[in-house]
Amino acid sequence: MLDYKSLNQKENETNLIKLLSENQEEEKNVPAEKNLPFSLALYDNELYIGGITANKWMNATHISLLAINKNYRGKGYGLQLLKKAETFAIDSGSSLITINTQDYQAKNFYEKYGYQVFGQLVDTPFIGTTKYYLVKRI
Template sequence: MKLEIINESHSEVFDALVDGVRSFNREHLGPETSKPLATVARNNEGEIIGGVSGRTIYNNFLIEVVWVHSSARGTGLGKQLMEMALEQAKQRQCQCAQVDTLDFQAPVFYQKLGFEIAGEISGYGDGPARFFLAKVL
């Protein structure tokens, strides 16, 4: 056995680790049904000004990133994008949506959409607290 540290992006290593996890999951949950799911808003010039991106897998919607341009914040765009994504997740038979966020980002935004805090990691030193939220669909 040889142990090593890799301090750069390495797709071969990442892919091998993901393949290992998927194989293990298949033993317990059956075939993976992971599908990307994103909702996007564009301005009149076609530039992305907001969106939600994640994937549905094993009847869960794993939200990986949510962003709205500063010029569109407070307009309800984020809520619209989230509602569209959550509706699509329901159509895919998802039973739960999951997201994590930092304390200065959007925990209150998600709570207004019906997400509940499932866990919290307090900030250490100057670091922010991190919230893990879930919503039954």
């Protein structure tokens, strides 16, 4: 009998990745690769002021989150974090980096540093805003 059960997200993701990796190997004859995480935090003395997280898988790195405390914006810290993530991507063998952002966040910032919009969703994640998907080939 089939049964739907709640499962810890981390455990469920591990199981799903295994199933998807097996399928990839069968269908494309390309061995699965482990996800390689990247995470940096930025502090002013003991005050957390921002950071960046990313994951490298196969030939791509995806920047998950990048944020700087509003009192520290415009001073180059976001660019420094972005460049460190790009170095991580290059050093780990990625050929591209992806990121998504909202229209009221950092779209222009990413475009200024070579990222190009490849998709967008209007009224996402809420009505009146647009989510942009960007890529940079490295």
